[in-house]
Structures are given as C-alpha cells and as structure tokens.
Amino acid sequence: MYQRIFFLLFMLAPCVWAQAENLTAAEKVYRQGILASGEPLRGDREIGVQVEGAEAACANCHRRSGLGTLEGRILIPPVTAKYLFRTNGSHGLEDMDYRFGTGINSQREPYNEVSLARAIREGIGKEGQKLNPLMPHYPLDDTTIASLISYFTTLSSDTEPGVSGDTLHFATIITPDADPVKRKGMLDVLERFFADRNEFLRGGRRVLQSAVHVKYRVTRSWQLHVWELTGSPLTWEEQLRQHQAAEPVFAVISGLGGKTWMPVHRFCEAATIPCLLPNVDLPVEAENDFYPVYFNKGVLLEARLLSQVLQENKGQSGIKRVVQIYREEDVGQEAASALIKAGGTAGVASISRVLKTGAKKHELENMLKQGSAGDAFILWLRPEDLQSLPDELPKMNSVYISGLMGGLENSPLPKAWRRVAHMAYPLDLPEMRKARMNFPLGWLKIHKIPLVDELTQANTYLACGIMAETITDMLDSFVRDYMVERIESMVSYRTVTGHYPRLGLAPGQRFASKGGYIVHFAEPEGIRLIADGDWTIP
Amino acid sequence: MRIFNSKLLMLLSIGMIVPIAGAVLADDAVDPHAGHRKMMMSAMSEGTKTSTAEYVLPKIKLVRDDGKAVLLADELNDGRAVVINFIYTSCTQICPVTSHTFLQLQGKLGKDRDKVHLISISIDPEQDTPAVLREYAKRFEAGTGWNFYTGTTEASIATQRAFEVFRGDKMNHAPVTLLRAAPGKPWVRIDGFASADDLLSKYKEISGSK
Numbered sequence: 001m002y003q004r005i006f007f008l009l010f011m012l013a014p015c016v017w018a019q020a021e022n023l024t025a026a027e028k029v030y031r032q033g034i035l036a037s038g039e040p041l042r043g044d045r046e047i048g049v050q051v052e053g054a055e056a057a058c059a060n061c062h063r064r065s066g067l068g069t070l071e072g073r074i075l076i077p078p079v080t081a082k083y084l085f086r087t088n089g090s091h092g093l094e095d096m097d098y099r100f101g102t103g104i105n106s107q108r109e110p111y112n113e114v115s116l117a118r119a120i121r122e123g124i125g126k127e128g129q130k131l132n133p134l135m136p137h138y139p140l141d142d143t144t145i146a147s148l149i150s151y152f153t154t155l156s157s158d159t160e161p162g163v164s165g166d167t168l169h170f171a172t173i174i175t176p177d178a179d180p181v182k183r184k185g186m187l188d189v190l191e192r193f194f195a196d197r198n199e200f201l202r203g204g205r206r207v208l209q210s211a212v213h214v215k216y217r218v219t220r221s222w223q224l225h226v227w228e229l230t231g232s233p234l235t236w237e238e239q240l241r242q243h244q245a246a247e248p249v250f251a252v253i254s255g256l257g258g259k260t261w262m263p264v265h266r267f268c269e270a271a272t273i274p275c276l277l278p279n280v281d282l283p284v285e286a287e288n289d290f291y292p293v294y295f296n297k298g299v300l301l302e303a304r305l306l307s308q309v310l311q312e313n314k315g316q317s318g319i320k321r322v323v324q325i326y327r328e329e330d331v332g333q334e335a336a337s338a339l340i341k342a343g344g345t346a347g348v349a350s351i352s353r354v355l356k357t358g359a360k361k362h363e364l365e366n367m368l369k370q371g372s373a374g375d376a377f378i379l380w381l382r383p384e385d386l387q388s389l390p391d392e393l394p395k396m397n398s399v400y401i402s403g404l405m406g407g408l409e410n411s412p413l414p415k416a417w418r419r420v421a422h423m424a425y426p427l428d429l430p431e432m433r434k435a436r437m438n439f440p441l442g443w444l445k446i447h448k449i450p451l452v453d454e455l456t457q458a459n460t461y462l463a464c465g466i467m468a469e470t471i472t473d474m475l476d477s478f479v480r481d482y483m484v485e486r487i488e489s490m491v492s493y494r495t496v497t498g499h500y501p502r503l504g505l506a507p508g509q510r511f512a513s514k515g516g517y518i519v520h521f522a523e524p525e526g527i528r529l530i531a532d533g534d535w536t537i538p
Numbered sequence: 539m540r541i542f543n544s545k546l547l548m549l550l551s552i553g554m555i556v557p558i559a560g561a562v563l564a565d566d567a568v569d570p571h572a573g574h575r576k577m578m579m580s581a582m583s584e585g586t587k588t589s590t591a592e593y594v595l596p597k598i599k600l601v602r603d604d605g606k607a608v609l610l611a612d613e614l615n616d617g618r619a620v621v622i623n624f625i626y627t628s629c630t631q632i633c634p635v636t637s638h639t640f641l642q643l644q645g646k647l648g649k650d651r652d653k654v655h656l657i658s659i660s661i662d663p664e665q666d667t668p669a670v671l672r673e674y675a676k677r678f679e680a681g682t683g684w685n686f687y688t689g690t691t692e693a694s695i696a697t698q699r700a701f702e703v704f705r706g707d708k709m710n711h712a713p714v715t716l717l718r719a720a721p722g723k724p725w726v727r728i729d730g731f732a733s734a735d736d737l738l739s740k741y742k743e744i745s746g747s748k
Contacts, residue, residue, distance in 0.1 A: 045635065051634070060631060074712075130584075506628035514664040
C-alpha cells in the first residue's frame with residue numbers, strides 16, 4: 001500500500017513541471033534522438049556499435065507509443081508508466097499481458113527512478129540482469145533522465161478520444177465528388193461489417209470476469225460515423241475538425257475520395273487520427289507522415305509502371321512523342337506529371353491534352369485525330385470517356401490506359417482499341433487472385449450485398465478485417481499510435497490480401513502494395529487479361 | 539512472504555554460480571588446451587551461437603544494388619571469402635546494428651578488405667529497390683566490396699530458405715551472419731548479434747589469414 005502511494009507520488013510529481021518545461025525536450029530525445037542542447041543523442045551498444053541522433057532515438061525500438069514491440073524473438077518492452085512502475089502484486093491474472101515480458105509472474109519488482117536510470121545508462125534491468133544487447137547505454141545527465149522518466153509517465157496514458165467503456169467510435173470519410181455507385185458499395189460493406197461485429201456481442205455487453213478473457217478483456221461495440229464532406233476542398237479540413245469535435249472518433253476507416261484526398265490526409269495527420277486504407281485513386285505521397293495508410297500509390301504507381309515501359313521500349317518502339325490525355329477535374333493531371341517526372345518522356349516529345357469540364361465526345365475525337373504515327377497515347381480516362389472512343393483507331397504508335405481509372409478488366413474499351421491497348425494494372429492478375437478473392441466475394445454473397453464495384457468493396461472488406469485484427473491484438477491499449485504500429489507489424493502476415501499479391505508495411509512505409517503489371521486484353525471481347533511481363537516494382 | 543521467498547531463491551542461485559565458476563577455473567589447471575578453448579569461446583559475444591553448416595543453393599536470380607541482374611552463385615563464387623547478412627532498409631531495430639557491424643568489419647579488415655565480399659540481402663525486396671539500397675549503402679558508408687541485393691519476393695524467400703533464415707516475414711527476422719572462406723568450403727553460421735571483432739576473428743580463423 002505504501003509502495004503504491006510512493007509510486008503515485010513519484011509519477012505525479014515530476015510530470016507537473018515536466019509538462020510545463022521539459023516534455024517537448026523529452027519527446028525530442030525519445031522520438032528524434034536530439035538532446036535539449038541540440039546535440040545528437042549518443043549511445044553505445046555492448047557489441048561495440050555506437051548509435052547517434054535519429055538512429056539512437058528510443059522510439060526506433062520502443063516505438064512512438066512507448067508500448068514496445070516484438071522483433072523476431074526479441075521482446076522490446078513497453079516503457080509507459082503502466083508497465084514500468086506497476087507495483088508488486090498489484091495485478092491479478094486478468095491483468096496479464098505479454099507486453100510485460102514477464103509471463104504470469106505478478107511478483108516482479110517495478111522500476112523506480114534509480115533502477116530505470118541504471119537501465120538507461122548501463123543496460124542493467126531492475127533485477128540486475130543484463131538487458132538485450134540491442135539496448136544501447138546512454139550516458140545521459142540527471143536532468144535528461146528525469147525528463148525522460150516523466151515523459152514515460154504521461155506517454156500513452158490518456159484515454160484517446162472515441163473510446164468509451166463500451167464503445168469504439170470510427171468514422172469513414174466521403175468526399176462530395178466520390179463516385180455514387182462506389183459510395184453505396186463501400187457503405188454496404190462497412191455497415192454490415194460493423195453490425196456483424198456488434199451482433200457478436202449477443203446478450204449485452206459485459207466485462208468478463210474470468211481468466212478466459214485474458215485476450216478479449218473488454219468487449220466494446222463499434223460505432224460507425226459517416227462523415228460526408230460538402231463544398232470546396234478548401235473547407236474540408238474545417239468540416240472534419242467540426243465532425244471530430246462533435247463526435248470524436250478513435251480512427252478513420254476506409255473512405256472514398258475523388259479528385260483530391262489531400263485535405264483528409266492533412267486532417268488525419270494534424271489531428272493524430274489513424275486514417276486506414278481509404279479507396280482513393282490518388283493518395284498523398286508523404287511517407288514521413290505517420291497516420292494515413294494506403295493500399296498502394298494508385299495512379300502514381302500506374303504512372304511509374306508506364307514510365308518504365310516507355311523507357312524500356314525506347315529505341316526499338318519508334319515512339320517519337322508521348323501524348324497524355326486527361327480530364328481537368330480528375331486525377332489524370334497528377335498522374336501525367338508523375339509519368340513525366342519519372343522520366344517516361346525522356347528523349348521524346350511530350351504533350352498533355354486536357355478535356356475541359358463538360359467536354360463532349362467529339363473533343364476527345366479531335367484530340368486523337370491530331371495523332372501521328374510516332375505517338376504513344378496515354379489515356380487517363382474514366383469508363384464514360386473510354387466507351388466513347390471512336391471505332392476507328394487514330395494514327396499512333398501505341399496506346400496505354402490507366403486500369404484504376406478506366407475500370408480495369410471491365411473497362412468498356414471499344415473492340416478496335418481492345419486489340420491494341422495496354423493497361424497499367426497495379427493489382428494482382430485476376431487468375432492469380434482467384435482463391436484469395438473468395439473471402440471478400442463470399443462474404444458479400446453470404447450477406448446478400450450486391451457486388452457493384454469489386455475493387456472498392458473488396459478493399460473495404462479488407463480494411464475492416466485488418467482493423468478488426470489490429471484492435472484485437474491491441475488488447476485494451478487503445479492508443480492511436482499503437483494502432484498504426486501494430487498494423488505496420490501485422491499486415492504482412494495476412495494471407496487474405498484481396499486484389500494484392502501481398503501487403504507489407506514498416507516504419508516509414510505507408511503504401512502496403514508496391515508493384516503492378518502492364519497487361520493487354522487476350523481477346524477483343526471478354527475480360528481475360530494477359531500480362532506483358534512480370535510483377536514489377538517501378 | 540512471497541517476496542521473502544524470491545529473495546531467498548536469488549541468494550541461493552548466487553550461491554550456486556560460485557562453485558561452477560570455480561570449477562571452470564580449476565579446469566584450466568589440468569587441461570592444457572583449456573586456455574585456448576576459453577579464449578575461442580570468449581572471443582564470441584555473449585548470446586551468439588556459432589555453428590558450421592552446408593547449404594544447398596538453388597539457382598537464384600537477384601538484383602544487385604547497381605541494378606544489374608546477377609546469379610547468387612556467381613556472387614558467392616568469385617573466389618573471395620564471403621560474409622552474408624539479411625537486412626531491410628525500413629528496419630529500425632536489428633538491421634541498423636548488423637549494418638553498423640559490417641561497416642566496422644570493413645574498416646577492421648585492413649589489407650584483407652579486397653579479399654572479402656560483404657553481402658547484404660534484403661528481406662523486404664519490394665520496398666528495397668536498387669535505388670533504395672544505394673541510399674541505405676550511403677547511410678552506412680558501405681565501401682567497395684560490400685554489396686546489397688534485392689530481387690523478386692520469391693527470389694528473396696528462396697535465398698532465405700536456402701540459408702535457413704526464413705522466418706515467414708521480415709517482421710519476424712533474427713540476426714544471423716554467415717561466413718565462408720572460399721567456394722567449396724563449409725559455412726560458418728553465427729546466430730545472434732556478432733560484433734565486428736567476432737566476425738574478424740572468425741574470418742581470420744577460417745581463412746588462415748594472419
């Protein structure tokens with residue numbers, strides 16, 4: 001009892017002044033490896049390796065949340081107060097948690113100021129044992145140690161918004177220019193998945209009392225909030241802030257975008273809300289950002305795949321000019337610039353032709369008529385435009401289309417075009433993914449959800465599954481940073497990966513699938529595809 | 539009461555260590571090779587496990603950091619001694635340590651540097667394109683004679699399987715270093731965090747270099 005009071009005092013006292021003066025400094029040490037003096041943090045490892053600066057930062061191993069991780073067989077223990085200072089015998093079996101690395105022994109001594117300082121400086125644990133050789137010895141002064149310790153007392157200790165005793169709140173975000181068919185398809189999946197999950201808690205929610213609930217201690221229902229944005233993208237961030245103020249959520253799941261996702265990405269990063277696996281053709285490429293996670297780079301990935309093909313074919317193909325066509329209100333513009341930036345037009349002429357909003361069929365025809373024998377057309381166009389391509393092929397060398405924008409194998413390309421067109425296909429081939437797709441497609445069928453857009457609906461189902469797994473793995477540590485960290489660690493173990501051959505993330509990786517194919521149609525009719533080459537990482 | 543018990547246990551276990559240590563010391567006196575053996579043993583860092591192994595390597599195509607497609611066998615059999623580890627560039631825990639160790643090893647090899655080929659094989663090949671590997675090499679100041687390899691996911695897994703280091707996923711990897719004095723010679727495998735000195739002395743031992 002006295003011990004407990006002592007530790008409470010110990011934990012509270014430094015944190016008062018720390019919050020006022022030192023917390024940011026401690027955070028810099030912890031996350032970036034920068035000392036208050038501006039000098040880099042330095043540490044020595046026993047095997048003779050010195051670390052410095054960012055590489056020496058605590059967060060590399062103990063992670064931003066401080067909740068630690070498992071690196072192969074090496075357990076990297078949590079450094080939050082709950083774990084460091086948990087007092088002797090204060091927890092029963094129901095509070096057992098593998099993160100302690102102590103198994104079921106509830107009799108371990110907690111750390112105190114002295115033993116923790118020794119662990120940081122000398123790599124010696126609270127019981128006098130040598131810590132793992134991964135743990136550097138940091139020759140830190142008393143002030144820095146004190147600020148770190150007080151940082152640990154607050155780290156991941158608050159209840160995050162969107163978490164209550166019986167409910168976890170999530171949002172999905174839909175931009176006003178999102179495709180209405182996909183919108184319906186996505187919401188059907190989300191609503192059903194959430195309902196399923198809550199129905200599972202039959203007989204009312206309760207906190208289980210026996211040791212069997214070690215892994216599923218508290219069963220919370222999930223609540224989905226649909227945040228539909230309106231008006232100009234310039235106002236979206238403010239709308240999202242208002243949504244979050246009115247109905248705080250723990251994380252953003254799935255979602256549907258149109259021309260731009262940037263305001264949503266920025267909101268999530270600023271509000272420190274995980275923004276998991278939205279359905280967007282043009283994600284935001286900012287891998288230093290922490291909270292937004294995407295399936296792949298969408299049309300940017302397509303642009304790089306196409307750029308690579310154009311470069312490889314240079315010389316033998318007779319391409320003299322690359323002509324990119326896109327609509328001004330769509331994501332093709334960014335894709336076209338990405339292709340140029342990736343060097344796809346190096347050594348040949350390059351022009352972009354823009355279809356203005358409301359442009360009619362004949363305007364696209366006119367653009368094509370201006371083609372010449374050395375032109376490679378790149379069409380960043382939606383099914384509506386592809387459908388209206390003239391039956392007669394223009395003068396050209398070759399034509400490439402965006403699979404994601406053009407409807408993939410279901411693209412309504414006219415016959416003549418199907419014979420010659422190549423398509424960027426940043427997914428696994430239909431034949432190859434058949435077995436994997438049984439999971440999402442079977443689930444949709446069982447729940448009698450109409451299949452309206454396979455990619456959107458399968459991705460949404462996948463996003464829900466990944467989130468459900470992650471939430472389960474997190475036990476009761478509903479910490480947003482931890483959620484992202486767990487997804488990083490867990491997603492590559494999945495075998496159900498829908499349209500993607502595999503998924504993988506890591507610190508600093510925010511796009512789970514990295515490659516794609518260039519394909520062409522096997523026949524002028526039908527949806528069978530033939531890959532031009534192997535799965536490629538551009 | 540329980541606390542008392544565990545303290546008692548601790549005291550007991552301390553008590554038990556002393557006689558064992560004594561036995562080791564006593565051993566030195568009677569065994570003429572004990573000193574040598576002990577030196578060999580203590581030469582390796584704590585927590586490492588050294589073993590000898592034969593690996594059958596299938597034909598595997600990899601891509602070197604300069605973008606060139608190569609055969610693993612050709613890279614291993616150019617006559618130089620080889621030291622191999624497995625890394626991925628987004629790794630923030632194990633790999634920075636093993637990569638630093640390679641950097642130090644390059645420095646310590648001195649005049650033998652050109653006789654040893656350091657090989658780091660990515661276990662996250664889709665992320666670690668040749669360009670990404672070159673960046674990583676720069677970060678760890680890798681000199682000539684230290685190459686990084688990527689390839690298809692299948693090729694990376696085949697390589698890991700061949701060397702018995704495949705653990706299902708990059709997130710589940712463990713530190714392993716493999717050394718071989720020359721083509722046809724057996725492999726020495728060190729599990730755990732080997733220091734640059736460990737690797738250097740092992741290299742000298744198997745290659746007979748002074």
